[in-house]
Amino acid sequence: MKPPNVPTLRSKVEFDFKRHCLFCGQLADAVIGRKRKSDVYPVRTSEFQCKIEDICRQREDEWALEVRGRLAFVQDLHAADALYHQTCSVNFRTLKQTPLAFSPPAKKKAKTQAGRKSSLSESFLFAAKYLQQNEDEQITVADLVTKMSEHCGIDDAYGVQHMKNKLQEHFGDKVIISEINGKPNVVTFRNTVRSILQEFYEQTNTNRSIDEEKKSIIQAAAKILKSEILSSETSNKALYPSPDELSAQNNMKYVPESLQTLLQTIFSGKDTRLKIMSIGQSIVQAAAPRMFMLPLQLALGVQLHHNFSSRFLIDTLNSLGFCSSYTEIKNLNVVQLQKKEMTFLILLPRAFCSM
Numbered sequence: 001m002k003p004p005n006v007p008t009l010r011s012k013v014e015f016d017f018k019r020h021c022l023f024c025g026q027l028a029d030a031v032i033g034r035k036r037k038s039d040v041y042p043v044r045t046s047e048f049q050c051k052i053e054d055i056c057r058q059r060e061d062e063w064a065l066e067v068r069g070r071l072a073f074v075q076d077l078h079a080a081d082a083l084y085h086q087t088c089s090v091n092f093r094t095l096k097q098t099p100l101a102f103s104p105p106a107k108k109k110a111k112t113q114a115g116r117k118s119s120l121s122e123s124f125l126f127a128a129k130y131l132q133q134n135e136d137e138q139i140t141v142a143d144l145v146t147k148m149s150e151h152c153g154i155d156d157a158y159g160v161q162h163m164k165n166k167l168q169e170h171f172g173d174k175v176i177i178s179e180i181n182g183k184p185n186v187v188t189f190r191n192t193v194r195s196i197l198q199e200f201y202e203q204t205n206t207n208r209s210i211d212e213e214k215k216s217i218i219q220a221a222a223k224i225l226k227s228e229i230l231s232s233e234t235s236n237k238a239l240y241p242s243p244d245e246l247s248a249q250n251n252m253k254y255v256p257e258s259l260q261t262l263l264q265t266i267f268s269g270k271d272t273r274l275k276i277m278s279i280g281q282s283i284v285q286a287a288a289p290r291m292f293m294l295p296l297q298l299a300l301g302v303q304l305h306h307n308f309s310s311r312f313l314i315d316t317l318n319s320l321g322f323c324s325s326y327t328e329i330k331n332l333n334v335v336q337l338q339k340k341e342m343t344f345l346i347l348l349p350r351a352f353c354s355m
Contacts, residue, residue, distance in 0.1 A: 015070060017080045022052075023067060023088035024098050039086040039327045043077040055093055063098060086325075087290055096133045099290075123152035124166055131167075131187060135230070137290050141167070141177065141185040160185065180231075188230060196223045221262070228256040229287045251296050255280030282321045297322070301329040 021028050021040075028040040043049070053071060056064040074080045087099045127148040131139055141164050149157035158166060164177060167187060180186040200220040208216075232254075252260070255276060263276045281294040301324040304314050314326040324332075 017070075017074060017077070017082040020083070021088055022070060022077070022082050022084040023063075023092050024085060025066065025070075026085075028083040028085060039325055040083055041086055041089075041325075041327065043080075043082040043084065046076060046078055049074075049077045052092075059092075059095060063092065067092065090289070091134075097130055099134075099137075120152060120156060120158075123148045123156070124158065124163075124170075126151040127163075128167070128170055135189055137288075138180055138183060138186050138188075140183055141187060144187065196220055196227065225256070225258050225262065225283075226287050228258050229284050230291070232256060232284070232292075251277045251281070254284065254292075254294055254296070256284070259283060286321050293324075293328075298324045298328070298332065301325070302332065305329045305333075 015025060019027060022043070049071060052067065056068040056071070058064075071077075074082070085099070091097065091099055127144045130147050131144060141160050144167070145157055145160055145163050148163070164185065167175060167177070171189075175187055175189055177185050177187050180188075197220065200216065252273065255263075259280050260276055263280055264272060267275055269275075278296055281296045285292055285294050285297060300322065301314055301318070304310070304317070304323065305326070311326040314323065314329060317323045318325040
């Protein structure tokens with residue numbers, strides 16, 4: 001007899017650790033065409049399950065209850081060949097909500113006419129909170145409409161234009177809605193240089209120590225750099241870069257000008273361009289991991305795979321922030337083979353080239 005609490009997907013399809021993400025419960029698919037889905041990783045250690053159980057106790061929300069229900073029916077995730085989306089894992093561990101790309105289908109909820117207005121306000125705030133918790137993603141107004149529909153149902157959710165008006169009414173001049181990387185109506189927080197500096201000067205206190213003042217200056221500089229990174233229009237993680245984009249002359253554009261200035265000031269030597277490109281892209285990737293697919297990190301991963309075919313080596317360097325993941329490299333190979341454009345990239349002292 002089937003146990004009463006066998007973990008299931010929200011669509012009532014039985015959960016399979018080998019096919020579905022441990023966290024969101026959706027299918028852990030690979031790649032279709034040039035379109036890329038989030039990284040799919042297998043559980044590799046027995047400690048992973050203990051850590052997730054601890055986070056479930058820390059979260060104590062609906063998502064944690066679902067994950068805990070799945071964990072209750074397996075003694076060893078590693079032995080069960082369990083899979084998970086990296087994006088879902090990061091959001092779950094950092095107490096955020098399910099990533100929009102892996103959110104469950106919208107549910108319709110019955111409402112009385114009297115309570116509809118207040119309920120819609122709650123649903124809008126639900127979408128607005130999601131935006132604030134995931135400000136390092138390029139979320140569009142349409143994405144927020146979809147997110148709102150999860151709370152109130154697709155029939156009651158705001159339209160795109162009404163959602164745009166509500167966002168501007170709710171956040172005022174703190175948000176800007178614009179086109180980025182060809183995506184219309186991307187919502188970003190207007191954390192401008194002027195507002196950051198104004199906040200810095202308002203916090204200036206003559207009674208603070210030199211160390212406190214120094215820390216405040218560094219924090220303001222970091223906010224300026226991150227603001228420039230998040231507003232960058234040079235990369236789109238939904239698509240893999242073409243071989244032309246992996247060349248040395250095209251790589252500097254992926255490092256924001258302010259970050260280039262910082263690294264030029266720090267580094268010593270006559271020609272530091274290669275260091276600025278590589279370390280700069282690593283910083284950009286770490287600052288917004290779900291927004292960018294940076295060519296230098298991807299090229300290094302391809303080169304390592306071509307020379308050594310070592311998953312351990314590539315994933316170790318990926319965890320240190322130096323290159324793309326092994327899964328990402330394998331997915332790229334699949335895409336290139338499908339397009340019959342297989343290209344191996346060779347790392348030279350001063351550049352990348354194709355052969």
